[in-house]
Amino acid sequence: MFVRRECQVLSMMLNSIGMDNVCLHGFMRQRERAAALAQFRSNLKCTLIATNVAARGLDIPSVHLVVNHKLPLEPKEYIHRVGRTARAGRTGMAISIITPYDILRLGEIEDQIKTKLSEYKIDGISRKAQWTR
Structure with missing residues (x-):
């Protein structure tokens, strides 16, 4: 329940600053999820804010970030x-x-993918990023 709420809040916050997006989470009705994905696929909404429901089984051909x-x-x-x-x-x-x-979790991920992730600092805050192929 908490993750769903975070997804919705982040989506609303981004919409409030003009970053048009669509929200997708597992507590949505199938009809609502299908409509959200249709908007994203057709580029009506260029940003998808999603929980792990978007990690598997969705046919989204071109995601850049x-x-x-x-x-x-x-x-x-x-x-x-x-x-x-x-x-x-x-x-x-x-x-x-x-x-x-x-x-610790980051170390487990790096072990699993056999790659050391690059670290970036933005305004003194450390970030990790990975280019995928």
Whole structure:
């Protein structure tokens, strides 16, 4: 329930500053999810704010950027999330916003993907990002 609420709040906040988006989470009715995906696929809305419901099983052919607001609990979930940017030979970027509490989980993800993620600092705040292929 908490993740769904965070997804909705982030979507509303971005809409309030003019960043048009569509929200997608597992507590939506199937009809609502289908409508949200149709808007995203047709480029009526260029940003999709989603929970893990978008990590698997959705046919979204071209995603250029995935931002992980929070790291998933399981490394495989991370792989499915960022894999959205690497469909059909396309490339993209995945950015993960982490806190000191995420360090162990980040290490597990790096072990699973056999890659050390690059770290970026923005205004003194550290960020980790990975280009996908």
